[in-house]
Amino acid sequence: MITAVAAAVLLAGCGGSTDRGDEGSEAAEPVVLDVTIADGEVTPTNDRVEVSVGQEVVARVTSDAADELHVHGEPEATWAVEPGMEGEEFRYTPQIPGQIAIETHGLHATVATLVVTP
Numbered sequence: 001m002i003t004a005v006a007a008a009v010l011l012a013g014c015g016g017s018t019d020r021g022d023e024g025s026e027a028a029e030p031v032v033l034d035v036t037i038a039d040g041e042v043t044p045t046n047d048r049v050e051v052s053v054g055q056e057v058v059a060r061v062t063s064d065a066a067d068e069l070h071v072h073g074e075p076e077a078t079w080a081v082e083p084g085m086e087g088e089e090f091r092y093t094p095q096i097p098g099q100i101a102i103e104t105h106g107l108h109a110t111v112a113t114l115v116v117t118p
């Protein structure tokens with residue numbers, strides 16, 4: 001008779017490394033918002049963009065029509081959009097915390113709301 005004793009030892013590895021990546025402490029990086037107006041429609045609509053006070057927002061606008069983008073903030077800004085624009089850059093730097101709507105006045109839509117944190 002043969003008696004075999006088998007001992008199995010299970011080592012359960014516990015990976016406990018939590019990689020959090022870098023929290024953007026360099027608030028200087030601009031936030032890019034791509035806006036496209038084509039065939040009577042604007043993209044995006046009702047987007048939400050988080051940004052810090054003093055951090056630049058760059059809207060890159062491509063359009064096949066004349067329109068007007070209006071930044072309902074303090075300071076306020078109006079950007080004239082012309083047909084044929086391809087990635088035209090408009091810049092805005094929020095100065096106070098709060099919510100700022102960017103609208104098209106031609107198509108009567110809210111493109112995005114900037115959520116400005118201190």
Ligand SMILES: [Cu+2]
Nearest residue numbers: 070072103105
């Ligand atoms: Cu407006």
